[in-house]
Amino acid sequence: MLDFYAHHFIKLCAELSKVRFWIDEAGDGEIDALKQDLGRLSAAYNALGFRQLARRADRLAATSSSKTARIKTLADELWIETLDALKGPRFHMIPEGDGHLLSMGGGLKPSTQRAFPSVKAEMEQAAVSLAFDLPTASVMHCMRALETGIRVLSRSLALPAPDRGWHSALDAIEKEIRRQSNKSRTWRLEQGGFYSEAAAEFRHFKDAWRNHAMHASESYDDKRARKIHEHTTTFFDHLATRLSEPG
DSSP: OOOOOHHHHHHHHHHHHHHHHHHHHOOGGGHHHHHHHHHHHHHHHHHTTOHHHHHHHHHHHHOOOOOHHHHHHHHHHHHHHHHHHTTSOOOOOOOGGGGGGGSTTTTOOHHHHHHOHHHHHHHHHHHHHHHTTOHHHHHHHHHHHHHHHHHHHHHHTTOOOOOSOHHHHHHHHHHHHHHHHHHOHHHIIIIIHHHHHHHHHHHHHIIIIIHHHHTTOOOOOHHHHHHHHHHHHHHHHHHTTTOOOOO
8 A cells, every 4th residue: 555645646746747848848958857857757756656657767867868859759658657557546535633543553652562562553453444434444453452452361360361252251350350359458459450440441342342343233433433442542551551462
């Protein structure tokens, strides 16, 4: 997928217009100016990922030929190839306010990205889905990220990895939290709150969103998907203060 700012496309259009002018109007003494514009056109091609066209423009700009008709013919062929190349791609505009959704990290803090690298990948896809107006896809990526979270939480309590869905896993987690709290007052005071809050959050995710999203019983609009994405990133930022993925 190409990723570029709108001004790069405007720059390409401007440079193409200059070349078109020289093709139509340049006289024998103006070939050097045409070659200079072809050099700038090459840079504009590269900014948009049109590498082959950029190489063609570079070769044309560097040619030793001084024959006006020949240079103009080659430039005209490049112009036609450019128009053909632009027929295929479809360009999508990301509103300025959503540009951050394409940045690395998916909204997670750097420390969270280091603690949960697989979650980072899912949350980046969730953010990109929001940017491209795919809210239900964004929610699905959030739920996939949370699968890692519940496995890490279970592992930290010396419980087996969940293999029969979240309901039984959360029952086992909550049972172990109660056991540890009753066994050790120190554990209850120092860690009980963290684990109880994490378990309650997972229960909320399961009942409010996961059950519906994973069983294709509901679609999500942009507003709800953004809320879920924000809730998920905030939750992992909290989880990462004490837990992380194994090695």
